Amino acid sequence: MEEIYVRTLTVTLEEDGRSVKDILRARGFSRRLLTKLKLSDGICLDGAKIRVTAPAYEGQKITVTEPGQTAPEPNPLLDVPVLYEDGDVIVFDKPADMPVHESINHRGDTLANFFACRCKGLTFRTVNRLDRDTAGCVCVAKTRYAANALAGSISKVYCGLIPLTKLSGGRVCAPIARERESVILRCVRADGKYSATCWQVIERRKDSVLCRFLLETGRTHQIRVHMAHIGLPLIGDEMYGGDTSNRKGQALMCSEVSFISPESGKRITVFSERKL
Incomplete structure (x- = not known):
């Protein structure tokens, strides 16, 4: 299964006349991600493909389509509580004895497999990772942009x-x-x-x-x-x-995670409902 995720940004008055590249960099897109987006023709201005060095003006729409990646097979038999979700991030309350990622000894029984079922078509990008036997909050970014933005703001x-x-x-x-x-x-x-x-x-x-x-x-x-x-x-x-x-x-x-939401810019704090 491949990810198809589209984000539309409206150019503000403060960004008027700046290049598309500078606008996206200021909004948290990494150089590495911008390079991948350019190679996949994933950046448009008002629906037309453009060079990232082109200027954009107030009110114009920059559309970003992230490149697809192969995801783990979804497993509908798994059930993991969701503590928080918005357009950029989802926080799971992982049980003990569940691996986060697939490995040679764990195929189909991981949080990645549940994510593939719960968030169909999206790539699994953990912002924090827990050992198999460690329970609690696992923060997962829904897009590469969100993963970059969350990496520097999360506390546990x-x-x-x-x-x-x-x-x-x-x-x-x-x-x-x-x-x-x-x-x-x-x-x-x-x-x-x-x-x-x-x-x-x-x-x-x-x-x-x-x-x-x-x-x-x-x-x-x-x-x-x-x-x-x-x-x-x-x-x-x-x-x-x-x-x-x-x-x-x-x-x-992991009893608590806190991060700046890429969507709202506000700090979000999420608490696990599990007990030791």
Whole structure:
């Protein structure tokens, strides 16, 4: 299945006389996307194909048609709650044990397959990505333009369960590197990349503690690695030494995402409805 997405922009008084390229760049279209649009004749001015260096005037319509791409096969048997949706973005409340993207071991059972069914004809572009066992908010851009615009504005909050502790929170600043013998595992190592995680206790339970996490950097497995590093691995996280006696798979979720809507220019905040 191929994506066909058309966006129509009206030239404003402030943009009067500027080139189509400059107008689109100012509106968030990347150079890379503009190059692809030019090669596919995907830019028109008042219905006519034009050079992007041509001037546009107040009231004229710039029409952008994004190039098509092959999408995963839709799976109508899947069901994932939608937390928010507009013309540019959709936010899903992903369950644990569902991969975001297809892989050799997962075909047809991923969020990408549900998206292909829910948003027929659109390319699956995640703005944030979660591990298979991490539940919660996944923000997906409906167009390449929206993906570019959202990339710099999104912020995330995570929640997770750790073992009982008297600590109330803290900041872990420790470099993260790939384990030399593993493609997946990460570790704290002096030659790793700078990484920082802030955490705060929000609820103490009988056998665990619920924490809130804010990431200053975005390394693979960052929360899991940092909490294991300070001796408080996430409950259920077998990969990094967590207690799996009552839970399989890390007790972690993206509880909140916030971003600037490309459609309205307003900040949107979306909360997961799942509980740990």
